Amino acid sequence: MRPVERSDKMKMVHSDIRGPIYQRALEMERQGIEVLKLNTGNPGNFGFGMPASVRAALLENLDRAVAYCDPGGMPEAREALRAYHAAQGLEDITAEDIFIGNGVSEMAQMVCMSVLSAGDELLMPMPSYSLWSNGAYLAGAKPVFYTCDEKADWYPDVEDMARKITPRTKAILLINPNNPTGQVYAPALVEQVIGLARRHGLLLIADEIYDRLILDDMPFRSVGALAPDMPVVTLNGLSKSHIVCGFRCGWAAVSGPRKLTEQLRQCLMSLSALRLCGNVLTQLVLPAAMADPDSTRAMLVPGGRIYEQRAAALRALDQLDCISYVKTHASFYIFPKIADRVPITDDRRFALDLLEEKHILLVPGSGFDWPTPDHFRLVLLPEPEQIYRAILDIGDFLERYHQ
Ligand SMILES: Cc1ncc(COP(=O)(O)O)c(C=O)c1O
Incomplete structure (x- = not known):
């Protein structure tokens, strides 16, 4: 018998966040080596706990979570999300325009499957969180990367975006606030991207998980x-x-004139039905979670963990002249640049060597489809003192490193 061959669709799929370097970190852990894993934005691994409101709703609803629910989502959960998006200005959507699933990850695949045919192009940011390029590949389509400009606070370069539109372009993806750059785009920039999509009749996909x-x-x-x-x-x-x-x-909310989104909504409904339904327990806590913005806000102000961890990270980065960075204003990521004088030709090798020597796991820029081997993403989730020391350690490593 011949070995099982992977499908053509899988050939380009990659996830460096949980790829070979991560596997090596796991192996080191099995050997008893303690590794500081800064590869995933997974706050639960760093001592962050869920809000009390969510815990209470979870316990209260446990017994209601055993049956399948409507494929698109439970009515109370969809209604809570409709109200959230209406308050943000998506005024005309109904609860049925919201499709709840197993994370944005699942919904992103459904969106890509719904709108991309073989050979179509999806315009997406570079650096880019790999969920979306993989979604395009799995749909048989092609991600086309527009540059986010480090010299302009990592804002998308709208002219570059415009140049890359072809007859095969189906949609423009904006990730705002952004992973891995940690930037929030000014409304004027968002308007420019919308203007471009409007002129070319393109669907806009907005990944706003960090809003x-x-x-x-x-x-x-x-x-x-x-x-x-x-x-x-x-x-x-x-x-x-x-x-x-x-x-x-996670969920997807479809807005805009209904006659323009009929097929998209139907496809999301069919794909939702194919996997029966999203996680029911989490839908049961959704109304309580959306009614509790304060627990999230408390992390973002002076004294809050996300605020203080960013401050500690920036204090450490400011001491290093082998790394430069753009100050972040959202999420808990930063995408710093390694100085040109540090001779690196292969950033995966750099990440692996750092892991072996300093026991710190990070994701090299190439894992975000960044074309040159001079960036990496840091997850700013450890407590202030720990992230501070980790960054100084990375600086110490880079000062002596060459390939
Ligand atoms: C920009 C972005 N979109 C989507 C996701 C996936 O989120 P979920 O846990 O909802 O699948 C992430 C996770 O890190 C992300 O950074």
């Missing part, structure tokens, strides 16, 4: 709120804002 994790009172507007005349699908979820990554709870 509740904005620091420094930076202004944020949801794409759908600024584009009521356009088909928009907005993705969001509880994983990060409510420290429940493991619950797998």
Whole structure:
């Protein structure tokens, strides 16, 4: 018998966040070596706990969670999300325009399957969280990367975006606030992207999972709120804002003129039905979670963990001249640049060597489809003192490192 061959669709799929370097870290742990794992944005691994409101709702609803629910989601949960998005300015959506699934990850695959045919192109940011490029590959389509410009606070370069539109372009993806850059885009920039999509008749996909994790009172507007005349699908979820990554709870909200989104909504419904339903327990806690923005906010202000960890990270980065960075204003990631004088030609090798010597696991820039071997993503989730020391350790390593 011949060995089982992978499908063509899988050939380009990659996930460096949980790839070979991560496997090596696990092996080191099995050998008894303690590794500081800064590869995933998984707050539950760093002593963050779920809000009391979520815990109470969970316990209260346990017995209601055993049956399948409607494929698109439970009515109370969909209604809570409708109200959330209406308050953000997506005024015309109904609860049935929201599809709840097992994380934004699942909903992103459904969106890609729904709108991309073989050979179609999805415009997406670079650096890029790999969920979306993989989603495009799995749909047989092609991710086309527009540059986010480090010299312009990592804002998307709208001219680059415009140049890359072809007759095969189906949609523009905006991840705002962004992973891995930690930036929030000003509403004026979002308007420019919407204008481009409008001129070319493109669907807008807005991954806004970090919209509740904005620091420094930076202004944020949801794409759908600024584009009521356009088909928009907005993705969001509880994983990060409510420290429940493991619950797998995300959703897609379809907005814009209904006649323009009929097929998209039908496809999301069919795909939802194919996997029967999303996790019911998490849908039962959704109304309580959405009614509790305060637990999330408390992490983002002085004295809160996310705020103080970022401050400690920036204090450490400021001491290093082998690394430069753009100050972040959202999420808990940063995408620093390694100075040109550090001779690195292979950033995966760098990440592996760092792991072996300093027992720190991070994701090299190439894991975010970044084209040059001079960036990496740091997850700023350890307590302030620990992230501070880890960054100084990375600096110490880089000062002596060459390939
Ligand atoms: C931009 C972005 N979108 C989606 C996800 C996936 O989230 P979920 O846990 O809801 O699948 C992540 C997770 O890190 C992310 O950073």
